[in-house]
Amino acid sequence: MRKGTLRQILLITDGCSNHGEDPIAMAALAKEQGITVNVIGVLDQDIIDEQGLREIEGIAQSGGGISQVVYAKQLSQTVQMVTRKAMTQTLQGVINRELKQILGSQASIEQLPPEKRGEVMEVVEELGETVNLQVLILVDTSGSMKTKLQTVKEALLDLSISLNARLGNNEFSVFVFPGKKGEVDRILDWTPKMESISSVFPKLTSGGITPTGPAIREALQQFQKRRSLKSLFTHDGDDDVYIEQSM
DSSP, rough: OOOOEEEEEEEEEOOOOOOOOOOHHHHHHHTTTOOEEEEEEEEEEOOOHHHHHHHHHHHHHHHTEEEEEEEEEHHHHHHHHHHHHHHOOOOOOOHHHHHHHOOOOOOOOGSOOOOHHHHHHHHHHHHHHHHHEEEEEEOSSGGGGGGGGHHHHHHHHHHHHOOOOOOOOEEEEEEEOOSSSOOEEEEEEEEEEGGGGGGGGGGGGOOOOOOHHHHHHHHHHHHHHHHHHHHHTTOOOOOOOOOOOOO
């Protein structure tokens, strides 16, 4: 079995974009490039803008990912759940494609006999723990996020602990939008060191517009740069996840 790398964008936001490209279109472009876009909508009270909710759901759907709307106090648990659930969903999609090649266009995990389905899900769970993972975290730091940023910090720390428990290699980076000098700022470059995430906390300050579309565009560019740089040194072609066809 040859395992490649799963790539995810994790967008943490609380409202509507109001500057730049359509974030739903940018998410669709990410999916085309094999990058899953997951969105967590953060609330601090029992109110959400309907347009914002539609956008959160639309970004995740176009990006082939998962959306979850939560109260700020629930954020830590949700960040971990969404990241892992998105891994499982992506891996199930990979295995379904393999099954279609082996068994025909109508084949899927859900249509397997219970005992075979259980065996396949064991493989999915194993891959979820061992496959290489790259997560680019996009944090909305617009003015309306001011009261939620402390919870975001706690959630990111919990995520780092959760990822560190995996057997597979992890890399992550953190970007915020809006940036101090432009639409998006990188506050943590790609790193496998989970403990380094706490170093970004002093840089999480709120204010300004919400350029969600440009933030996703920048995330795609960062993945492309990362892949190009890695290919120069490794030539290992690990852009995809491969499953044994004998499964």
